[in-house]
Amino acid sequence: MDRRGSRSSELHAGGVVFVEVRLQGGAPWGFTLQGGHEHGEPLIISKVEEGGKASSLQHPLLAGDQLLLINQVH
Template identity: 70%
Template structure:
């Protein structure tokens, strides 16, 4: 039998854009706001616990998201030297 669990993870990024990930989805598409791509060798890929495609973004720079992609993009673009993400990562348990 398969179960799904999720864990919230804090991801601090340093050094300024580009951050090395792409977002997709959002409430305007009736989908969760997820990371669709992580640039190999980029800032998001070089962390101790790198971002993964499929991670759902919940909080950006202490702002709890409403779920709209444009809001998330504005917060990411407004980040100068640091970007702090809280993501929900789903795991499958067998």
Template identity: 70%
Template sequence: ICVYLEVLLQGGAPWGFTLKGGLEHGEPLIISKIEEGGKADLLNSKLQAGDEVVNINEVELSSSRREAISLVKGSYKNLKLVVRR
């Protein structure tokens, strides 16, 4: 079963997660690590390592890691993610 979750992180970077994979590696863009006590960890929705990031701040991703990182870095106060679990 494929579940889509929308997650809103607030308060600015660091957001508390790392990404791996992406188009450049011929893989989906996956959250590889959640920093303990970081913003992504404190959410009720609880992002998980292994979640696939499909959308950042309403932008449908091409799965490029570089694109995703620039969108994340460009997020000033809020970061909205849609992930597929």
């Protein structure tokens, strides 16, 4: 995850903050994605639902955040 979230680890590199986010339980997680490898684009959070799991984290996810890995898969 690039930028914010419930942080179990954090690394700053070149002005970018890399964080690990763990959302507990099953879907829905409260965010919408756009892009992705199959489209030749980065995977970006396009919308975060107020009151959802993603917005209820200590450091909520935000529209515009980029996902780099999901379950250790690029």
